Amino acid sequence: MLKKWLLCxxxxxxNAADVDIQGTTLGQFRRQSIQGFESANxxxxxxxxxxxxxxxxxxxxxxxxxxxxxxxxxxxxxxDGKGGGDLISAYAQYRxxxxxxDLKLGRQALSVGPTWEAMDxxxxxxxxxxxxxxxxxxxxxxTYSTLTGPAxxxxxxxxxxxAGGRLGWQAPRVLDLGISYLQDGRSxxxxxxLVSQMDxxxxxxxxxxxxxxxxxxxxxxxxxxxxxxRQDFASGxxxxxxxxxxxxxxxxxxxxxxxxxxxxxxxxSRDYQACFAGSTLPTLFNPLDPDKVKVYESIFTWxxxxxxxxxxxxxxxxxxxxxxxxxxxxxxxWSHAPRNLLTGVEYHRFVADDAIYxxxxxxxxxxxxxxxxxxxxxxxxxxxxxxxxxxxLYDDKENPNLNGQSTAYEFLGSLGYRPSAGLGVSxxxxxxxxxxxxxxxxxLLRLDFxxxxxxxxxxx
Amino acid sequence: MMTRTWLxxxxxxxxxxLHLACGIFSPAPxxxxxxxxxxGAGRPVCVTCHDEGSRGPGAKAFGAFDHTSAFLKQHxxxxxxxxxxxxxxxxxxxxxxCHGGKNLLPPSARNGNRPDRESPHRGNFLVQHRxxxxxxxxxxxxxxxxxxxxxxxxxxx
Numbered sequence: 001m002l003k004k005w006l007l008c009x010x011x012x013x014x015n016a017a018d019v020d021i022q023g024t025t026l027g028q029f030r031r032q033s034i035q036g037f038e039s040a041n042x043x044x045x046x047x048x049x050x051x052x053x054x055x056x057x058x059x060x061x062x063x064x065x066x067x068x069x070x071x072x073x074x075x076x077x078x079x080d081g082k083g084g085g086d087l088i089s090a091y092a093q094y095r096x097x098x099x100x101x102d103l104k105l106g107r108q109a110l111s112v113g114p115t116w117e118a119m120d121x122x123x124x125x126x127x128x129x130x131x132x133x134x135x136x137x138x139x140x141x142x143t144y145s146t147l148t149g150p151a152x153x154x155x156x157x158x159x160x161x162x163a164g165g166r167l168g169w170q171a172p173r174v175l176d177l178g179i180s181y182l183q184d185g186r187s188x189x190x191x192x193x194l195v196s197q198m199d200x201x202x203x204x205x206x207x208x209x210x211x212x213x214x215x216x217x218x219x220x221x222x223x224x225x226x227x228x229x230r231q232d233f234a235s236g237x238x239x240x241x242x243x244x245x246x247x248x249x250x251x252x253x254x255x256x257x258x259x260x261x262x263x264x265x266x267x268x269s270r271d272y273q274a275c276f277a278g279s280t281l282p283t284l285f286n287p288l289d290p291d292k293v294k295v296y297e298s299i300f301t302w303x304x305x306x307x308x309x310x311x312x313x314x315x316x317x318x319x320x321x322x323x324x325x326x327x328x329x330x331x332x333x334w335s336h337a338p339r340n341l342l343t344g345v346e347y348h349r350f351v352a353d354d355a356i357y358x359x360x361x362x363x364x365x366x367x368x369x370x371x372x373x374x375x376x377x378x379x380x381x382x383x384x385x386x387x388x389x390x391x392x393l394y395d396d397k398e399n400p401n402l403n404g405q406s407t408a409y410e411f412l413g414s415l416g417y418r419p420s421a422g423l424g425v426s427x428x429x430x431x432x433x434x435x436x437x438x439x440x441x442x443x444l445l446r447l448d449f450x451x452x453x454x455x456x457x458x459x460x
Numbered sequence: 461m462m463t464r465t466w467l468x469x470x471x472x473x474x475x476x477x478l479h480l481a482c483g484i485f486s487p488a489p490x491x492x493x494x495x496x497x498x499x500g501a502g503r504p505v506c507v508t509c510h511d512e513g514s515r516g517p518g519a520k521a522f523g524a525f526d527h528t529s530a531f532l533k534q535h536x537x538x539x540x541x542x543x544x545x546x547x548x549x550x551x552x553x554x555x556x557x558c559h560g561g562k563n564l565l566p567p568s569a570r571n572g573n574r575p576d577r578e579s580p581h582r583g584n585f586l587v588q589h590r591x592x593x594x595x596x597x598x599x600x601x602x603x604x605x606x607x608x609x610x611x612x613x614x615x616x617x
Contacts, residue, residue, distance in 0.1 A: 100490045126486070129483075200606075272598060435587045
């Protein structure tokens with residue numbers, strides 16, 4: 001990991017015309033007491049770092065690097081060891097002066113069509129004549145996995161390619177249509193007899209749209225089609241399972257009633273067999289699960305740009321194998337600019353069908369609960385402080401997930417000092433209790449720094 | 461002689477293809493890579509400067525980019541259609557705070573000094589996820605189905 005970082009930093013021409021370096025150093029301290037176990041003490045040092053160099057000989061040429069690393073100084077805090085890190089991105093980019101065209105080469109995050117993946121490879125996009133635009137990508141996926149041994153080898157073998165793109169068309173200011181394709185992996189399995197016997201490759205076709213007949217109204221959404229029938233090994237002989245089909249439909253209607261008021265209605269449906277294709281965690285996201293879910297959601301917002309704003313939301317979820325659940329409530333935010341004060345209160349109620357509990361004393365348990373939150377932020381010169389309180393009250397104390405605790409809470413306070421725009425230090429302290437932690441205390445020291453050779457207009 | 465003819469032919473085809481390819485690109489100048497003016501603190505609300513009735517980038521009204529609570533829940537669609545608009549203020553590590561393939565801290569802990577941000581997984585989410593996950597595990601799949609799930613395997617094996 002360290003070698004990767006040093007290599008990338010060495011390749012970056014830091015004497016470039018414009019350089020932007022941002023970082024956050026965190027010292028985290030945590031003490032947890034769990035019923036029936038010894039207390040654990042965690043102390044970790046974390047470093048996030050972003051380097052951006054632009055105008056490298058040409059106005060459109062830039063290089064970007066970001067990642068993080070950590071080291072545990074006391075008990076091991078993560079399942080994958082006492083130290084590690086991740087190279088989030090390391091790519092060179094060229095932005096063409098016309099057609100909003102750009103090319104990126106290297107490690108990058110992709111957000112095209114149904115794809116949200118990290119990739120080592122080449123991507124690009126451009127506006128074409130006639131209102132069309134095109135985005136493409138090809139490379140090798142960055143594999144993050146919990147798998148080990150031969151199963152991980154098989155996983156990497158299958159995911160040997162990430163390629164696809166999106167062709168879009170825009171009717172000026174009214175309609176945005178797109179069709180995109182993703183090919184993730186080419187080989188079904190390295191060896192049918194291999195222990196993993198999982199199929200991680202995916203082929204997805206997505207159609208997306210945004211229709212804006214008038215500025216106050218838009219309809220947006222997408223439909224994802226899973227083109228791949230999954231290989232099933234249950235009988236010992238690979239057989240195709242008909243898992244292809246519509247994986248997701250996700251559509252929202254937004255009505256901006258006036259400059260301060262908007263109403264959003266959303267509908268989502270997912271087919272788990274098609275949606276969970278390529279899952280690396282089948283115990284949670286089982287690609288053989290024939291379940292389906294439908295979600296109806298509505299969000300009302302008032303006071304978008306006013307000191308006082310209100311949001312009310314309602315979400316109704318109906319899952320075939322489980323039943324229904326509804327979450328509704330709202331939040332109120334108030335900003336008092338002369339005193340640099342910002343505060344908010346939130347309340348949500350979660351109402352749900354009872355969950356079936358096999359093997360327990362009670363055949364079912366309830367999931368319904370209340371959620372309360374209140375927070376405040378205040379700035380005074382170079383100093384800043386904040387308080388945040390979150391409380392959950394659960395209806396059914398007999399829920400086995402609650403270990404008899406019908407209340408959970410966390411209080412978090414923070415105090416910060418920012419002597420200049422590019423430097424800030426702050427300290428957080430959190431204390432709470434819940435069904436898992438009898439008591440939890442966390443402290444975090446934070447150092448933010450940013451150096452820019454020229455002022456960027458946008459805030460990053 | 462035959463080889464030379466083929467080379468000329470291939471060269472001509474290449475030049476013609478290049479000419480055709482260049483001809484299909486829009487001649488319009490690229491938009492600014494960063495927002496032309498600095499943005500103040502707090503959530504960007506485009507309509508405070510841009511006329512609500514006017515149309516912004518692509519086929520969208522400026523109001524479609526207002527960073528309201530509703531926008532936070534559906535920003536993915538806009539990000540896929542207008543990545544350049546997001547990139548004018550956010551770099552890829554900003555997305556990775558929540559959507560990284562491997563994350564060290566939940567965003568709410570990393571930004572504990574910013575309670576105004578509607579960070580996911582606040583407070584005792586380790587307990588809460590048993591309720592949310594029961595209602596709809598597919599909502600978790602987007603981030604934890606194929607990556608960023610090493611912590612999950614401590615219990616879900």
